[in-house]
Amino acid sequence: MTDSQIEKVLFTPETIAKRINQLAFEIDITYKSIGSDAPLTLVGILKGSYMFLADLSRALNTPHHVDFMSVSSYEDTQSTGNLKIECDLRHSIKGKHVIIVEDIVDTGRTLAHLQKLLWNRQPYCVEVATLFSKPTERVVDVPVHYTGFDLNPPEFIVGYGLDYNEHFRNLPYVGVPTQAAIRELSLK
């Protein structure tokens, strides 16, 4: 299935599934090797991470809880990116081993704010798993522990949770939208 508004498919459902299984394996091994009793919580950042979180959660052997947060960035007067919590976690993360689950890390601003915010809540530790990363676009040096795929060049991608103006999230693959689609969907 290739949507006519998609110029090219970069990651097929099979490629994504295979990589997520590898990430889950890596997380299982790391968690075991730490040997702590801190319970594991996956914190999915809505909306983009919903598919990744569902598949990562199913692929993990380590018992864990899931929770969600929704944040949006805004520019304050100094025009540094800041974070507004639209929807907060339902449960405390105090003493817990937290893995933030992100769809994509671009400049790293969102993640840097999020990490700071979650560290203030006295977790055992905070790690980050992102399905995609654009390392060349980073303006904040933020630690990412588990990365699915680096995007070089840093193209704008959609599908598998990622959107353009809320479109394309449901695509089972990840691809680049056509310029015509971008024009058309920016007007709606």
Ligand code: IMP
């Ligand atoms: P950052 O704060 O610049 O790292 O922003 C990351 C956020 O920007 C992601 O959570 C996405 O919502 C959005 N984003 C960045 N690159 C893309 C992309 O290629 N496709 C869709 N959303 C993107």
Ligand code: MG
């Ligand atoms: Mg996001």
